[in-house]
Amino acid sequence: MxxxxxxxxxxxGRLVAEEESATxxxxxxxxxxxxxxxxxxxxxxxxxxxxxxxxxxxxxxxxxxxxxxxxxxxxxxxxxxxxxxxxxxxxxxxxxxxxxxxxxxxxxxxxxxxxxxxxxxxxxxxxxxxxxxxxxxxxxxxxxxxxxxxxxxxxxxxxxxxxxxxxxxxxxxxxxxxxxxxxxxxxxxxxxxxxxxxxxxxxxxxxxxxxxxxxxxxxxxxxxxxxxxxxxxxxxxxxxxxxxxxxxxxxxxxxxxxxxxxxxxxxxxxxxxxxxxxxxxxxxxxxxxxxxxxxxxxxxxxxxxxxxxxxxxxxxxVNQMTMKAKRVVSELFELHLAQPQCLPAEWQALMTGLDEAARARLVADYIAGMTDKFALETHRHLFDLYERL
CATH class of the missing domain: 1.10.3210.10 (Hypothetical protein af1432)
Incomplete structure (x- = not known):
């Protein structure tokens, strides 16, 4: 080297000190x-x-x-x-x-x-x-x-x-x-x-x-x-x-x-x-x-x-799919920020006591972590009136 x-x-080193690995x-x-x-x-x-x-x-x-x-x-x-x-x-x-x-x-x-x-x-x-x-x-x-x-x-x-x-x-x-x-x-x-x-x-x-x-x-x-x-x-x-x-x-x-x-x-x-x-x-x-x-x-x-x-x-x-994708992400963000009860329970718990900016960041963390598949499925569940709950 x-x-x-x-x-x-x-x-x-690391911010939190740890014992080094032997292997x-x-x-x-x-x-x-x-x-x-x-x-x-x-x-x-x-x-x-x-x-x-x-x-x-x-x-x-x-x-x-x-x-x-x-x-x-x-x-x-x-x-x-x-x-x-x-x-x-x-x-x-x-x-x-x-x-x-x-x-x-x-x-x-x-x-x-x-x-x-x-x-x-x-x-x-x-x-x-x-x-x-x-x-x-x-x-x-x-x-x-x-x-x-x-x-x-x-x-x-x-x-x-x-x-x-x-x-x-x-x-x-x-x-x-x-x-x-x-x-x-x-x-x-x-x-x-x-x-x-x-x-x-x-x-x-x-x-x-x-x-x-x-x-x-x-x-x-x-x-x-x-x-x-x-x-x-x-x-x-x-x-x-x-x-x-x-x-x-x-x-x-x-x-x-x-x-x-x-x-x-x-x-x-x-x-x-x-x-x-x-x-x-x-x-x-x-x-x-x-x-x-x-x-x-x-x-x-x-x-x-x-x-x-x-x-x-x-x-x-590509542009056609891009427009659909942007709409899915934007609508998911707006809904979860306005209606945090739509978040999973563990994410709802994290919302407690936060101001609007911190709540928005939490929603962004949640949506950014989604896969394409999960985002599409979540959007369908929340926005399709005929989707079985």
Whole structure:
């Protein structure tokens, strides 16, 4: 392991002190706690783009998280980083997503606009620090400082001169700022290299796998990708090497090669950026990420995103489902806030003595934790006059 890697034996520890495991490192325990969490299990029926009933082979948040973790481990291993920490952050990064992907998040953010807003990254942090209730000694998962830092900052600093314009455009979420007042996660600096690996692995996974899902759904064709950088040349090369190859194999072979090219680019560019860095503290203090694409690959990545935005995320079939999903989430929120007696008994009990903003946050926690399937079933039970109670 390189000197700039996060060393589990030098971890800053956990907010609630625990006896160390005799068989697992602190970062391995973080990973295992995430895998065994209720929120991780629910990702099975939370979708990326397509709602769960639209097909068995489209990505869910669970399969996506596993794919991100696999890519993150590969990159971390090649760079001499801590694979377990990279995997833990990768597995945790989507825990806070609502049902129905970004459509659900947009609807819940609109509902929560006057109550402090809603952001899936903050919701992930709420899950791992507050909402998981599995352990006798603490709420949340009591992850190490390094894992929590990775969850909060895997997309970069939240404040300060090195934060992105997107991060600076909104205040630090209250859950994170309150936690940092007790245990400073240094949100003005970049995260350690393993969290940066998890973030770029997310980009690699969802771009390539959304192409796969979009082709499977018939939202666009291989011919439509002909002029898209990276994708077009790779598809042309595979087609030339294997003339007459059946379509499904052509797609999978092309996707596999695109992922490989992007991973190799990250390893080469990051190796260059890590020259002269001797500690993880130096990684955090830099003005830019050390784990990154080359300029050429960054351009390719942007082109893929632009293509997917235009041809997939704004496709009329996706938009139709998006509108339905937003209506389901909005109506569930409004009903449960106005009529908390519709909540399960254990959630009703938590409402006692809360002001309106706190009640709204509790309702948001409840709805954000729903799977696509449960949200649709709950909506039907509550709004369909002919549904048997």
């Amino acid at each position: 390189q000197s700039f890697a996060s060393n589990p034996q030098e971890s800053r 697992r490192s602190p970062f391995q325990r973080d990973r295992d706690r995430i895998i065994h969490s209720t929120a991780f299990r629910r990702l099975k029926h939370k979708t990326q783009v397509f709602v769960y009933h639209e097909g068995d082979h489209f990505r869910t948040r669970l399969t996506h998280s596993i794919e991100v973790a696999q890519i993150a481990r590969s990159i971390a291993r090649s760079l001499g980083l801590n694979e377990d920490l990279a995997e833990a952050v990768a597995l945790a990064h989507d825990l806070g997503h609502t049902p129905f992907g970004h459509a659900g998040e947009e609807a819940l953010a609109h509902c929560m606009a006057e109550f402090g807003g809603f952001d899936h990254n903050e919701q992930t942090f709420r899950i791992v620090t507050l909402l998981e209730r599995r352990y006798a000694a603490f709420d949340g998962l009591n992850l190490t400082w390094e894992a929590l830092e990775g969850v909060v900052k895997h997309n970069g600093p939240l404040i300060g001169p090195h934060a992105s314009a997107k991060a600076l455009a909104k205040p630090v979420p209250s859950t994170i700022s309150s936690y940092c007042a007790e245990w400073d996660l240094e949100i003005g600096e970049f995260a350690g290299p393993e969290a940066q690996v998890a973030a770029i692995s997310d980009d690699i996974a969802y771009n390539n796998h959304d192409i796969d899902d979009g082709l499977r759904a018939g939202l666009f064709t291989l011919a439509d990708l002909k002029d898209v950088p990276l994708a077009g040349p790779v598809i042309a090369d595979v087609s030339a090497r294997y003339p007459g190859l059946e379509l499904s194999r052509l797609i999978h072979e092309s996707i596999r090669r695109m992922i490989n090219l992007m991973v190799r680019d990250v390893i080469a560019e990051s190796t260059r950026r890590l020259v002269g860095i001797k500690s993880v503290a130096q990684v955090r203090a830099r003005a830019a990420p050390v784990i990154a694409f080359s300029d050429e690959m960054r351009t390719n990545d942007r082109a893929l995103k632009e293509f997917l935005f235009a041809r997939m995320y704004r496709h009329h079939r």
